[in-house]
Amino acid sequence: MKKMKALYISIWILGMGFLASSCEDHLDAEPYSFTSPENFYQSATDAEIALTGIYSILTGNAIQGIGNNSTYSRQLMIMLNGATDEAVVRDGLNQANYSPWGNAGFTSQSIFVNESWFYFYAGINRANYLIDKLPEIPDDDFNGNRKVEVEAEAKLLRGFYHMMLSMMHGAVPVYDTSIQDETMERKPIEEVYQRVIEDYTFAFDHLSDRAAVSSHVNKWTAAALLAKAHTYLGSAKKFGLSDFGYAPNSFDWVDENYQYQRALFYTQELISKSGYRLIDNYDYLFRETTKSQQYEECLLTGEASSNPNLYVINMIVSAFIPQGDNPVAGGGYGWYRPLGELWSKYTAEDYRRNHNITGNLVSSQPTEDIEGVTYYVPRTLVNANNGFLSIGKYRMIDPAQKAGPAWSSFISLPLLRYADVLLLHAEALYFTGNEAAARSALTTLRQRSVIEPATVADLNLAYYKSDFVEELLEERSRELCFENWRRIDLARFNKYDETIASLSADAGYYNTIVPTLKQNWKSEKVWFPIPIQQIDVNANLEQNPGY
Helix, strand or coil, X not given: CCCCCCCCCCCCCHHHCCCCCCCCCCCCCCCCCCCCHHHHCCCHHHHHHHHHHHHHHHHCCCECCECCCCCCCCHHHHHXXXXXXXXXXXXXXXXXXXXXXXXXXXXXXXXXXXXXXXXXXXXXXXXXXXXXXXXXXXHHHCCCCHHHHHHHHHHHHHHHHHHHHHHHHCCECCCCCCCCCCCCCCECHHHHHHHHHHHHHHHHHHCCCCCCCCCCCCHHHHHHHHHHHHHHHHHHHHHCCXXXXXXXXXXXXXXXXXXXXXXXXXXXXXXXXXXXXXXXXXXXXXXXXXXXHHHHHEEEEECCCCCHHHCCCCCHHHCCCCEECHHHHCCECCCEEECHHHHHCCCCCEHHHHHHXXXXXXXXXXXXXXXXXXXXXXXXXXXXXXXXXXECCCECCCHHHCCCCCCCCCCCEEEEEHHHHHHHHHHHHHHCCCHHHHHHHHHHHHHHHECCCCCHHHHHHHHCCCCHHHHHHHHHHHHHCCCCCHHHHHHHCCCHHHHHHHCCCCCCHHHHHHHHHHHHCCHHHHCCCCCHHHHHHCCCCCCCCCC
């Protein structure tokens, strides 16, 4: 691959700086032309365009011709969901860039690991340019306190990009200024999270309860991310996420009790004051055309545009929708498949099972109408030993009703939602000494998923584990499968080795890949490698052990 000179090559807004104007979709506007950052930041409108350029990193299709849906729009979902007890690559798939992430065969030379690194640092750099240049724009050019809100949104996204990089790689370079140091070494996780928590706290203190644009972050997004950061640190310390001899990846500095106390504060604040809720229809969280309902539960989403001319799409077709006839029924390619172990986590009385794990999609299947839009209904399976077994969580509309190509999607991808906050709340309650309240939080979450005549008491009984942490991790998987958190959860609770070892080649139809997964897996792979392409241009970047 062509070497990238420096991590950022002055990426700030470029061609993806869209004006944030629509409550439905902040990407629906014409792209701005290229200009230099020194000449760009003249008005509040310029600041809003730059801000949307920072948001666009979440689902960016390409930056300066580099990448191909390299973050949540496709490739990051492959990286974060694959090679777990939820999803694996389909045995025999001949896709050199995709297969290693589903069978744990990835290396430091992977294109995906390099591009995700590149994209996240592009987002950090865009945020830093805006934060640095914002003071030069006159205060009276903004309405009310919008100027500080723009700064707070930029800082929250900068914190999120740093956090995700660290959750994936451990110690990483930390940038809080647009002045670029192309030779910066990896900073210890402690230093990374000092930056992350400071950015989130600024956002929590300065953002309002809701943004003017529905897809933008707000005060409660910051609270949820603070809870996410504090529980990550607390669990990584408590359960011994290893540094494998590379000291900057150590959590020895963490006070786990303090971390869980802070997590409990933020989850309590959010639950009692935010107005976010569990929406009634679980499936509406994962469809192309139910965005208004999504925004009632989702605190952070990866947006796409319903304007096909912008080509800002999410490529869920490769792996995360039911396999099937794409041009006619809206099916996917089925490159990744669910493991039988995920199926076995559910009872038949849990709605989530037959929503998240389905059969395939064919044009002979019936359709359903959701708010005037047609969706084909995938086959319902009775067990995990069927060749039609598919990841069914996300759904695309009848292609006949789609403005763009059948394989594209303008779905908003949930990246952080209220259900996760309830689970983080349960975790914080348990580790601050209130197991009864922690179990009550799980009950609240499960109520939405009960299929009558069963009751939530039936689910509680079926899912009960005397070890609350085991029950919590299984519930996180049942609720949040394929939402990019399973790999991180297994790592922070130091359960990855145990989980991979427990997989059976006979548990489900696509478990035939399990022997390959076990052969490729090694403990050090809880950390992704530092991309070799980045080490080539910055010799101060040390590689993670085991690569």
